[in-house]
Amino acid sequence: MTEQADMSTCGQHGNPDVPDVFPALKNDTFLRAARGEATSYVPVWCMRQAGRYLPEFRMKRAGQDFFETCRNPAACCELTLQPLRRFDLDAAIIFSDILVVPQALGMDAEMIPGKGPTFKQPLEEPSHLQRLLSPHAARSALFYVHDALRLTRHQLDGLVPLIGFAGAPWTLMCYMVEGGGSTTMSRAKRWLYQYPEESHNLLKILTDTVVEYLVDQVSAGAQALQLFESHAGCLGPSLFMEFALPCLKDVARRVQNGLRQADLPAVPMIVFAKDGHFSLQELSQAGYDVVGVDWTVRPELARELTGGKITLQGNLDPCALYAPKEVLEKKVNKMVSEFGTQRYIANLGHGIYPDAPPEGLGTFVDAVHAISRSLNACTN
Numbered sequence: 001m002t003e004q005a006d007m008s009t010c011g012q013h014g015n016p017d018v019p020d021v022f023p024a025l026k027n028d029t030f031l032r033a034a035r036g037e038a039t040s041y042v043p044v045w046c047m048r049q050a051g052r053y054l055p056e057f058r059m060k061r062a063g064q065d066f067f068e069t070c071r072n073p074a075a076c077c078e079l080t081l082q083p084l085r086r087f088d089l090d091a092a093i094i095f096s097d098i099l100v101v102p103q104a105l106g107m108d109a110e111m112i113p114g115k116g117p118t119f120k121q122p123l124e125e126p127s128h129l130q131r132l133l134s135p136h137a138a139r140s141a142l143f144y145v146h147d148a149l150r151l152t153r154h155q156l157d158g159l160v161p162l163i164g165f166a167g168a169p170w171t172l173m174c175y176m177v178e179g180g181g182s183t184t185m186s187r188a189k190r191w192l193y194q195y196p197e198e199s200h201n202l203l204k205i206l207t208d209t210v211v212e213y214l215v216d217q218v219s220a221g222a223q224a225l226q227l228f229e230s231h232a233g234c235l236g237p238s239l240f241m242e243f244a245l246p247c248l249k250d251v252a253r254r255v256q257n258g259l260r261q262a263d264l265p266a267v268p269m270i271v272f273a274k275d276g277h278f279s280l281q282e283l284s285q286a287g288y289d290v291v292g293v294d295w296t297v298r299p300e301l302a303r304e305l306t307g308g309k310i311t312l313q314g315n316l317d318p319c320a321l322y323a324p325k326e327v328l329e330k331k332v333n334k335m336v337s338e339f340g341t342q343r344y345i346a347n348l349g350h351g352i353y354p355d356a357p358p359e360g361l362g363t364f365v366d367a368v369h370a371i372s373r374s375l376n377a378c379t380n
């Protein structure tokens with residue numbers, strides 16, 4: 001990241017009390033790997049690294065409503081920084097949630113402990129699309145995420161880059177139609193079969209909203225962006241290519257255009273399609289710099305499918321963190337050796353589980369660094 005790029009990051013919804021020139025970045029290893037540049041070790045971060053597996057996270061969240069916390073920039077900043085105080089991570093990801101976007105479009109959501117996110121009035125039929133606010137209205141409703149990013153980027157003081165994120169349109173549609181989590185997503189998939197045109201309309205509204213949201217995140221200080229397509233798996237290849245992939249491509253192209261038009265720096269974009277092994281080849285040509293891989297895919301196969309030309313991110317089984325230290329280190333050794341130390345960002349193959357032992361994450365992070373340094377020393 002150059003000084004010039006840092007300086008150009010001025011918040012559109014800027015808080016006049018907070019200067020928009022951010023501290024210089026001290027560790028750019030994650031950004032270098034994302035851009036496909038050489039790195040002396042493999043950078044590592046962890047999806048959901050700000051989460052319930054940390055006692056300090058549970059303390060801070062205790063008694064607070066989840067989405068209230070998301071709307072509180074100081075709390076988001078603190079929760080984002082917590083894992084960085086414990087572990088030698090190479091990136092921070094802003095504490096927020098993908099469901100703030102449907103909320104900004106006017107849908108009321110609650111986080112019910114033990115049940116997960118729940119919408120009071122899901123979209124049951126196409127006429128319900130009229131309830132949604134415009135992408136333009138959603139844009140201004142999301143100012144609090146941008147305030148959180150701006151504050152966190154300052155508080156990070158250049159330690160590591162700050163990642164912004166959004167849910168991909170299909171994954172957001174799943175929650176909006178299902179009203180919450182589901183193992184089959186059969187209500188949302190029913191829309192694709194029964195109301196294909198209206199499904200495309202809904203996905204278009206979500207794409208428009210996500211594009212502006214992500215451009216605004218960079219304006220507020222995000223230095224990389226990740227799209228979470230968490231419910232790719234239930235679609236299978238043909239529905240994925242018809243409904244999810246075109247939106248992912250649009251988001252990548254339109255965000256990079258939007259950044260250029262707003263005179264903002266280009267930032268690396270990551271796409272993570274959980275259980276979307278069948279889409280890896282197409283995803284590697286969808287306009288993203290990095291493709292995330294879940295733990296069901298062999299690293300060599302992921303490299304083969306993506307043509308060896310793109311940065312990959314992943315893919316340790318989150319449950320490997322329960323293993324004894326020596327076993328975990330062996331797993332990391334195998335993973336790093338198979339992906340290779342270049343064009344690679346180590347991560348879990350999905351978010352860390354709430355009952356993961358924090359020491360496991362520490363072992364994972366340190367092992368990625370040590371093993372990749374020694375592999376690099378062998379080849380140089």
Ligand SMILES: Cc1c2[nH]c(c1CCC(=O)O)Cc1[nH]c(c(CCC(=O)O)c1C)Cc1[nH]c(c(CCC(=O)O)c1C)Cc1[nH]c(c(C)c1CCC(=O)O)C2
Pocket residue numbers: 046047048049050051052061066093094095096097098099111112113114115116117165181228230274351
């Ligand atoms: C599908 C999805 C959601 N949210 C998100 C996804 C995509 C990633 C994935 O596939 O897991 C993304 C997300 N959610 C959260 C982050 C924070 C940043 C990070 O540290 O990675 C990110 C990147 C915080 C959170 N989001 C949530 C928590 C835990 C709840 C809490 O803190 O009280 C956190 C830390 C809640 C949440 N939010 C959502 C679910 C399904 C849940 C779990 C509900 C439960 O387990 O009870 C929707």
